[in-house]
Amino acid sequence: MNNLARELKTAIIATLVLAVVVCGVYPLAVLAVAQGFFPRQANGSLVIGGGTIIGSSLLGQPFTESRYFHPRPSAAGAGYDATASGGSNLGPTSRKLVETVQARVAQYRTENGLAADATVPADAVTASASGLDPDISVKNALIQAARVAKARGWEKSAVEKLLRQHTQGRTLGLLGEPRINVLQLNLALDAGAKDAH
Amino acid sequence: MDIFGWIQLALFLGLLLALTKPMGLYLVRVLDAQGATFLDPAMKPAERFIYRVCGVDPVHEQDWRQYALSIALFSLVGMLFTYAILRLQSFLPLNPRQFGSLNPDLSFNTAASFTTNTNWQSYAGETTMSYFSQMVALTLHNFTSAAVGIAVAAVLVRGVARQGMQTLGNFWADIVRLTLYLLLPLSLVFALFLVSQGMLQNFQNYITATPVEMKAGVDGVAPQIIAQGPMASQVAIKMIGTNGGGFTNANAAHPYENPTPLSNFLQMLSIFLIPSGLTYYLGRMVGNQRHGWTVWAVMALVFLAGVTLCWWAESAGNPRLAALGVDAADGNMEGKELRFGIFNSALFATVTTDASCGAVNAMHDSFTPLGGLVPLVNIELGEIIFGGVGSGLYGMMVFIILTVFLAGLMVGRTPEYLGKKVESGEVKLAVLFVMAAVLSVLGFTGWACVSAWGQAGLANAGPHGFSEMLYAYSSCAGNNGSAFAGLSANTPWYNTTLGFATLVGRFLMLLPLLPLAGSLARKKIVPASGGSFPVHGVTFAVLLVATVLIVGALTFFPALALGPIVEHFIMTGSSALY
Numbered sequence: 091m092n093n094l095a096r097e098l099k100t101a102i103i104a105t106l107v108l109a110v111v112v113c114g115v116y117p118l119a120v121l122a123v124a125q126g127f128f129p130r131q132a133n134g135s136l137v138i139g140g141g142t143i144i145g146s147s148l149l150g151q152p153f154t155e156s157r158y159f160h161p162r163p164s165a166a167g168a169g170y171d172a173t174a175s176g177g178s179n180l181g182p183t184s185r186k187l188v189e190t191v192q193a194r195v196a197q198y199r200t201e202n203g204l205a206a207d208a209t210v211p212a213d214a215v216t217a218s219a220s221g222l223d224p225d226i227s228v229k230n231a232l233i234q235a236a237r238v239a240k241a242r243g244w245e246k247s248a249v250e251k252l253l254r255q256h257t258q259g260r261t262l263g264l265l266g267e268p269r270i271n272v273l274q275l276n277l278a279l280d281a282g283a284k285d286a287h
Numbered sequence: 288m289d290i291f292g293w294i295q296l297a298l299f300l301g302l303l304l305a306l307t308k309p310m311g312l313y314l315v316r317v318l319d320a321q322g323a324t325f326l327d328p329a330m331k332p333a334e335r336f337i338y339r340v341c342g343v344d345p346v347h348e349q350d351w352r353q354y355a356l357s358i359a360l361f362s363l364v365g366m367l368f369t370y371a372i373l374r375l376q377s378f379l380p381l382n383p384r385q386f387g388s389l390n391p392d393l394s395f396n397t398a399a400s401f402t403t404n405t406n407w408q409s410y411a412g413e414t415t416m417s418y419f420s421q422m423v424a425l426t427l428h429n430f431t432s433a434a435v436g437i438a439v440a441a442v443l444v445r446g447v448a449r450q451g452m453q454t455l456g457n458f459w460a461d462i463v464r465l466t467l468y469l470l471l472p473l474s475l476v477f478a479l480f481l482v483s484q485g486m487l488q489n490f491q492n493y494i495t496a497t498p499v500e501m502k503a504g505v506d507g508v509a510p511q512i513i514a515q516g517p518m519a520s521q522v523a524i525k526m527i528g529t530n531g532g533g534f535t536n537a538n539a540a541h542p543y544e545n546p547t548p549l550s551n552f553l554q555m556l557s558i559f560l561i562p563s564g565l566t567y568y569l570g571r572m573v574g575n576q577r578h579g580w581t582v583w584a585v586m587a588l589v590f591l592a593g594v595t596l597c598w599w600a601e602s603a604g605n606p607r608l609a610a611l612g613v614d615a616a617d618g619n620m621e622g623k624e625l626r627f628g629i630f631n632s633a634l635f636a637t638v639t640t641d642a643s644c645g646a647v648n649a650m651h652d653s654f655t656p657l658g659g660l661v662p663l664v665n666i667e668l669g670e671i672i673f674g675g676v677g678s679g680l681y682g683m684m685v686f687i688i689l690t691v692f693l694a695g696l697m698v699g700r701t702p703e704y705l706g707k708k709v710e711s712g713e714v715k716l717a718v719l720f721v722m723a724a725v726l727s728v729l730g731f732t733g734w735a736c737v738s739a740w741g742q743a744g745l746a747n748a749g750p751h752g753f754s755e756m757l758y759a760y761s762s763c764a765g766n767n768g769s770a771f772a773g774l775s776a777n778t779p780w781y782n783t784t785l786g787f788a789t790l791v792g793r794f795l796m797l798l799p800l801l802p803l804a805g806s807l808a809r810k811k812i813v814p815a816s817g818g819s820f821p822v823h824g825v826t827f828a829v830l831l832v833a834t835v836l837i838v839g840a841l842t843f844f845p846a847l848a849l850g851p852i853v854e855h856f857i858m859t860g861s862s863a864l865y
Contacts (some may be wrong), residue, residue: 094356096342101360103341104459105368105427108466111333112430113423116471117488117520120478124488124519127479132488134513134543136496143496148485148542151498151511158500162625166537172513173413173493175537177622177650179773181751182605183857185864187621187653195612212604212617218624219540219632219649225625227617264294266548267628276499 311567
């Protein structure tokens with residue numbers, strides 16, 4: 091019994107002491123160095139425009155106007171809710187999945203003036219894992235470029251040039267997938283429009 | 288399945304192989320109470336201080352009963368600590384969103400889940416947990432449950448390596464040294480790297496952003512509230528300690544929680560780092576490095592088989608969507624992030640379930656049937672393919688004991704493992720270890736299937752719904768924590784049963800290992816002779832793989848046939864929808 095009580099006391103003290111180290115000293119040390127060396131990243135990689143916070147360069151946000159590139163469908167809250175990250179969690183034989191994707195395919199074809207049997211990039215009609223995916227594929231962006239150019243009264247080649255400038259390749263030419271950050275591309279479009287006037 | 292995938296896979300396995308020996312040698316020093324490391328100047332004073340306040344003599348070794356008692360009490364205290372914080376959350380600091388306290392069943396589930404290194408999450412982090420709860424209640428276990436796992440693996444290895452001894456080491460010295468010399472420094476460096484990639488580390492309130500279209504006056508666009516918090520410090524140890532509990536609901540799929548392909552690659556590598564090093568530690572400690580490398584090779588082989596199948600299935604995609612006009616060349620992108628794509632999602636899913644991590648960078652619920660089968664089978668094999676930190680090695684050692692036992696039966700000799708006779712006592716404990724998980728997984732899944740509360744939580748109908756339940760109990764009993772996340776598990780029934788499944792899966796598996804280690808440590812080492820069964824080389828590797836697969840397959844095949852396997856044939860061979 092003595093032994094049990096002594097071990098219990100050790101367990102309690104050890105828990106508290108380790109908590110001070112790994113739940114106090116450690117995160118605060120990371121905080122101090124992170125805020126000192128990487129303040130932009132540590133505080134959310136925010137994008138500021140005209141004195142207001144527009145969003146984060148890491149997070150997607152909704153775009154529906156035809157003059158903007160559209161992000162992937164989002165299952166986070168009502169769409170791109172950055173307090174409710176998550177996917178649709180619909181399985182491959184889910185009726186809801188098939189019907190939702192069917193409607194998205196039709197909408198994507200209509201919006202972009204595609205033929206009724208045109209193939210559609212998968213990322214354009216499927217929900218991402220986080221619901222906050224900031225990127226779309228190059229293939230998807232190239233299809234949308236015509237619509238965006240028309241809505242803005244731009245040459246298609248001007249939009250495509252901007253699109254190529256904003257294409258991120260694989261990290262080190264190797265890791266991940268080539269992609270385009272939708273928010274940054276759209277901001278560049280708006281900035282380009284301003285320059286033109 | 289493009290060339291970039293193959294190169295990334297080769298790079299991943301190559302780096303893992305290169306890190307195995309240095310990590311193993313470092314573990315040898317850390318797990319020796321008197322071992323010297325390069326961090327001694329920084330950490331020795333802290334180590335001595337902790338021993339002094341805890342009243343621990345680090346060189347005083349414990350026998351298996353004392354060691355088991357220390358584990359049980361330490362885990363109990365830690366679990367109550369977390370339960371109390373979650374129940375009192377609304378009264379505690381660092382709660383800018385003023386989240387309320389958690390209810391009893393969710394608190395129990397979360398406390399059990401984190402204590403057992405499962406990190407199953409019935410809650411969504413960014414709408415439930417205060418920064419204090421994340422940083423203290425949960426992160427504590429990210430460190431301690433990892434340290435306990437490694438300590439138990441070390442005890443089992445010591446049992447094999449020692450002879451004629453009663454003692455197995457000092458639990459307190461093991462976990463203090465593992466925390467100070469291994470987990471803490473690795474996490475510190477890794478957390479800072481993750482911040483450099485874009486991960487959060489702050490205490491500020493959630494940010495209200497004005498999206499571009501809202502600013503432009505488009506109707507119906509709401510402000511974007513962006514969750515913040517001390518994320519990097521928790522995520523670093525979540526990967527290194529194979530915990531897997533996400534700071535956010537989307538876990539490592541969230542762009543803040545896994546911002547770049549590079550952060551993704553190193554997160555995957557960090558899951559396997561310590562488990563892989565432990566195979567070298569095993570070889571070094573028992574004086575048979577070829578045995579350690581053979582175990583590594585077996586793990587790598589099963590890992591590669593899993594990745595390849597998952598990658599192939601996800602690349603092939605969903606024929607139902609292809610029929611609608613979705614480009615089949617893109618694969619199954621539902622529930623995946625574009626920056627990771629098909630390959631890195633399949634690789635992550637395999638790594639996180641080979642290990643007991645359970646972090647996800649894609650939603651397993653939306654994988655194709657065979658793509659989702661891989662993580663499910665990985666968990667059901669016992670997460671011994673590299674496995675959880677410590678739990679992977681001790682799980683694999685149980686299978687090694689079963690393998691030498693079966694090999695002994697085949698040739699009619701007394702089985703022995705590295706000179707230790709394996710007798711009925713050891714085999715009974717090994718079988719108890721295997722049975723605990725099986726009963727917990729199949730028993731609870733069966734109960735949920737026939738209960739209104741079980742069916743009420745399903746997000747998908749048909750075989751996929753069954754897979755959701757099977758995955759949930761496999762994940763909890765296997766202490767993995769990943770999910771077919773459509774399942775609405777935050778109900779009193781699910782929280783309670785899943786919480787118990789995590790406790791069974793941890794302690795009914797871990798505690799039988801201590802008498803096993805104690806019994807092995809007492810035995811004499813019989814010198815190897817011509818009749819000894821070698822535990823290295825191809826023959827042993829084939830037998831070990833076969834044992835793992837046969838035990839796993841025979842146990843779970845009927846259940847898998849009702850879930851992912853039948854769903855695969857429905858998806859490819861019919862037009863049925865659910």
